[in-house]
Amino acid sequence: xxxxxxxxxxxxxxxxxxxxxxxxxxxxxxxxxxxxxxxxxxxxxxxxxxxxxxxxxxxxxxxxxxxxxxxxxxxxxxxxxxxxxxxxxxxxxxxxxxxxxxxxxxxxxxxxxxxxxxxxxxxxxxxxxxxxxxxxxxxxxxxxxxxxxxxxxxxxxxxxxxxxxxxxxxxxxxxxxxxxxxxxxxxxxxxxxxxxxxxxxxxxxxxxxxxxxxxxxxxxxxxxxxxxxxxxxxxxxxxxxxxxxxxxxxxxxxxxxxxxxxxxxxxxxxxxxxxxxxxxxxxxxxxxxxxxxxxxxxxxxxxxxxxxxxxxxxxxxxxxxxxxxxxxxxxxxxxxxxxxxxxxxxxxxxxxxxxxxxxxxxxxxxxxxxxxxxxxxxxxxxxxxxxxxxxxxxxxxxxxxxxxxxxxxxxxxxxxxxxxxxxxxxxxxxxxxxxxxxxxxxxxxxxxxxxxxxxxxxxxxxxxxxxxxxxxxxxxxxxxxxxxxxxxxxxxxxxxxxxxxxxxxxxxxxxxxxxx
Ligand SMILES: Cc1cc2nc3c(=O)[nH]c(=O)nc-3n(C[C@H](O)[C@H](O)[C@H](O)COP(=O)(O)OP(=O)(O)OC[C@H]3O[C@@H](n4cnc5c(N)ncnc54)[C@H](O)[C@@H]3O)c2cc1C
Numbered sequence: 001x002x003x004x005x006x007x008x009x010x011x012x013x014x015x016x017x018x019x020x021x022x023x024x025x026x027x028x029x030x031x032x033x034x035x036x037x038x039x040x041x042x043x044x045x046x047x048x049x050x051x052x053x054x055x056x057x058x059x060x061x062x063x064x065x066x067x068x069x070x071x072x073x074x075x076x077x078x079x080x081x082x083x084x085x086x087x088x089x090x091x092x093x094x095x096x097x098x099x100x101x102x103x104x105x106x107x108x109x110x111x112x113x114x115x116x117x118x119x120x121x122x123x124x125x126x127x128x129x130x131x132x133x134x135x136x137x138x139x140x141x142x143x144x145x146x147x148x149x150x151x152x153x154x155x156x157x158x159x160x161x162x163x164x165x166x167x168x169x170x171x172x173x174x175x176x177x178x179x180x181x182x183x184x185x186x187x188x189x190x191x192x193x194x195x196x197x198x199x200x201x202x203x204x205x206x207x208x209x210x211x212x213x214x215x216x217x218x219x220x221x222x223x224x225x226x227x228x229x230x231x232x233x234x235x236x237x238x239x240x241x242x243x244x245x246x247x248x249x250x251x252x253x254x255x256x257x258x259x260x261x262x263x264x265x266x267x268x269x270x271x272x273x274x275x276x277x278x279x280x281x282x283x284x285x286x287x288x289x290x291x292x293x294x295x296x297x298x299x300x301x302x303x304x305x306x307x308x309x310x311x312x313x314x315x316x317x318x319x320x321x322x323x324x325x326x327x328x329x330x331x332x333x334x335x336x337x338x339x340x341x342x343x344x345x346x347x348x349x350x351x352x353x354x355x356x357x358x359x360x361x362x363x364x365x366x367x368x369x370x371x372x373x374x375x376x377x378x379x380x381x382x383x384x385x386x387x388x389x390x391x392x393x394x395x396x397x398x399x400x401x402x403x404x405x406x407x408x409x410x411x412x413x414x415x416x417x418x419x420x421x422x423x424x425x426x427x428x429x430x431x432x433x434x435x436x437x438x439x440x441x442x443x444x445x446x447x448x449x450x451x452x453x454x455x456x457x458x459x460x461x462x463x464x465x466x467x468x469x470x471x472x473x474x475x476x477x478x479x480x481x482x483x484x485x486x487x488x489x490x491x492x493x494x495x496x497x498x499x500x501x502x503x504x505x506x507x508x509x510x511x512x513x514x515x516x
Contacts, residue, residue, distance in 0.1 A: 007041040008057040010082045010104040018059065021080035028072035029064050033112070036060035044090070044098045044107045048391040050442065050453035051477040056099035058085065061107040067232050071192045073108065074230070077506040078190070084108040085508050086230045088130040088163030091155050094393040094439070095167065096476030101510030110162075113232060118209075121146045125183060125209040127235045130162040137161070138375055148238040150373040151175040157375050162234045166224050167473060170428055170435065172370040174327060175239050176277025177430065184208040184235035185220055190502035195219070195229065209235035225473070226494075227508035228501045239373070242327040246337065247368045249357070250349035251318025255282075255305070257348070258409055259402030261320050262427070262434065264347040266400045269429055273336045276371055278324030280434075281426035283312035286321060286363055288385040288424050288441065289378065302417040322349070323367040324429065382424070388443025390453060392477075394460045396469045398427070398434045408436050408469065415463060416440070419456035435472055461485065476510070483513020 009018055025034045035041060036059070044061050045053045062084065064070050077084055085105040090098030098107055114131035119140060126137060134156035141148055150156075151171035153164050165178040175181045185197045198214035199207040212220070223229050252261050261280055268274040287296070287308065296311050297303045312319065326333045326340065344351045357364045366378035383391060394412070398404045405427060413423045421440050428435040440456060442449040457478060461471070465485045474482040483491055494514045498505070502516075509515045 005038065006036060006059060007038045007045070008059045008104045010059050010080075010106070011102070013080065013082060013104075017080055018082070021076055021082045022060070024076040024079070025062055025073065028076060029062060029069045033063040033065070034060065035063070044109075047097045047099050047476075048094050048389055048444070049096055049475045049477050050390060050392055050440075050444070050450045050457065053099070055103055056096070056101070056476060057103050058100055058107045059104045061109050063109045063112050065112045067113075067186070067188060067194060070108075070110075070113075070188045070230055070232060071194070074188060074190055074192050074506065078504050081504060081506070082106060083506050083509050084230075085511075086110060086130075088166070088231075089133060089158065089160040090163070091159040092163065092167060093155060094391045094475065095473060099476065100508070101476040101479055102515070105509060108230065110230075110232070116140055117233065119144070119146065119148070119238070120209070121148060123210055124148060124238045124240055125235055126161075126238055127184070127209055127233060128161060129233055130231055131160060132162070133158060133160050134375060147241040149173060149175075149241050150238065150375075151178065151181070152370065152373055152375060154370065154379045155377065157377060161236055162231060165234065165236065166231060168224055169473070170277055171373070172277050172279065172367075172428075173239055173373050174275040174277075175237065176428070178236070179221075179224055181237040182220065182234060183210065183212050183237060185223060185231050186233035187223055187229035187231050189229050190504065190507050194232075197223075209237075222497060225512050226497075227511040227514055228497060230507060243329050244333045245325060245327055245372055246333050246353065247323070247325040247371050248340070249352045249364065249367070250322040250324075250344045251316075251352070252320040252322075252349050253318060255319045255409070256406065257318075258320050258427075259406050260347045261322055261349065261402070262400060262405045263402040264343050264349070265322065265324070265429055268340060268343060269400070269431065273326075273339050274324045274429070275327060276325050276429075278322065278371065278429045279367070279426045280320055280322050280429065282423070283317045283319050283321075284308050284422055284424045285382075285426050285439075286317040287311060287315070288422070288439075289366075289381045290362060291385070292387070293385050293422075301420045302413075303422050317363075318350070323371065325371045382439060382441065385422075385424070386441045386443050386449075388445045388449070390440075390442035390444040390449065392440045392453060392457055392475055393473070394438040394440060394457055395471050395473050396436050396460075396464050397430075397472050398436050398469065400430065400432050400434050405434055405436065407467070408464070411463060411467070412436070412438050412460065415460050416456060418459070419452040421452060421456050474512070479510055480513045
């Protein structure tokens with residue numbers, strides 16, 4: 001194999017050394033599971049974020065099947081200083097997909113490690129290998145007729161609970177904050193040792209998936225959004241299927257009604273009347289999921305509010321649309337419904353339930369699915385809005401207070417407008433926060449739009465930080481900038497942990513801005 005047959009070389013590693021490492025990887029996991037030809041590496045480099053693929057080009061991919069094979073891989077990585085970028089299913093769309101933060105890492109693709117180890121109906125938990133998808137679990141639950149619900153992110157059919165949870169992703173049932181409901185991990189450390197967190201450290205333990213904390217410092221958190229280990233198994237809780245599920249929609253007519261909407265939701269959510277991570281989406285989100293931009297507006301520049309408002313009115317969308325649900329017995333739901341109805345109706349919103357909806361309405365159907373953990377890919381329609389495969393999520397955290405969400409909305413609208421990007425946004429209802437999710441949609445084939453999306457994200461980050469707002473998750477193009485915003489002391493601690501756990505820096509250099 002000649003030098004230019006490699007898609008990229010690991011930083012500081014000569015082609016000759018890399019060849020020697022490849023030979024060792026092949027001995028460890030088998031020839032066919034070591035990918036280095038540019039042609040086979042290319043799919044791992046495909047990204048939606050506004051940067052050139054070249055910057056994130058992997059040197060190859062490794063596809064182990066067992067924990068022992070992962071251990072052998074890290075031994076070779078240490079010997080040859082070849083870094084790996086672990087993915088569970090690699091569908092981190094809009095945050096970097098499967099590609100590494102730094103050019104020249106090898107993708108450690110765990111998709112072959114996809115066993116469901118246990119699903120326990122009585123205690124409501126699952127233990128899976130990293131590459132296991134939500135779809136596999138959904139099929140398993142259906143096949144065994146288990147009275148359990150999954151909680152899934154939107155790309156669930158092709159994504160994994162492990163990858164999503166490790167990036168601290170979210171879903172939409174009462175178990176929506178995934179890391180809260182994670183319980184027990186198995187991690188291969190950079191030195192090849194295998195750590196079982198929490199109660200998993202005890203031999204013959206049967207409490208690994210039922211008690212999160214174990215004894216001593218709680219470690220699971222340091223393996224999320226980090227590069228301190230390779231998670232090979234993860235436990236998490238599954239919600240018992242409730243006897244009654246009552247989804248609803250509340251529409252508000254004006255953009256400033258975000259204040260009323262959020263202030264109405266907050267006490268209901270904090271008191272667990274509304275127990276789930278519902279969403280509050282703007283009109284443009286509703287429109288973009290099922291419409292192409294040119295049908296409304298063909299000019300450059302942010303689509304004007306009047307156009308959006310007129311189209312939303314025609315289609316019956318609110319300026320803001322609250323999707324949430326009630327869960328429980330008939331009696332519980334009846335009592336909670338009284339409170340929900342009273343609160344939203346007196347807030348000026350239009351409240352709708354299943355009976356008011358067209359059963360074929362795809363927007364209603366997909367929210368109904370996602371708030372009950374049913375898999376759907378409907379939201380991918382959003383990528384036809386502009387076309388050209390560009391998307392990057394700007395995801396700042398807001399207090400769950402109307403005045404704060406209004407301030408964030410206004411700031412995000414102003415900045416996106418400057419770059420000619422539409423404000424396609426929703427708020428995900430947290431326990432005391434709102435995840436403000438803005439999808440910067442653009443055409444990757446148009447260099448001007450690429451630059452605009454890139455600079456827009458950069459300005460959003462900085463201007464939000466000036467107001468004290470930070471993102472909950474970041475894409476691989478901006479990890480260093482985001483880490484810097486979280487300050488030098490946090491960064492020092494992150495680096496100290498990295499040096500202690502991975503002195504050769506072989507695991508995911510650059511993840512969350514951590515690189516030695
Ligand atoms: C239309 C659309 C809707 C979306 N909706 C949602 C949503 O509702 N909620 C949401 O959270 N996201 C959403 N996303 C973003 C993203 O696609 C999902 O979060 C997806 O679940 C992440 O991909 P994955 O599960 O394959 O994780 P991966 O890509 O496998 O992992 C994510 C990251 O975690 C780390 N990692 C993964 N596995 C390991 C491991 N075993 N050991 C160590 N580190 C690891 C790596 O840094 C990796 O890059 C959406 C994206 C799109 C395009």
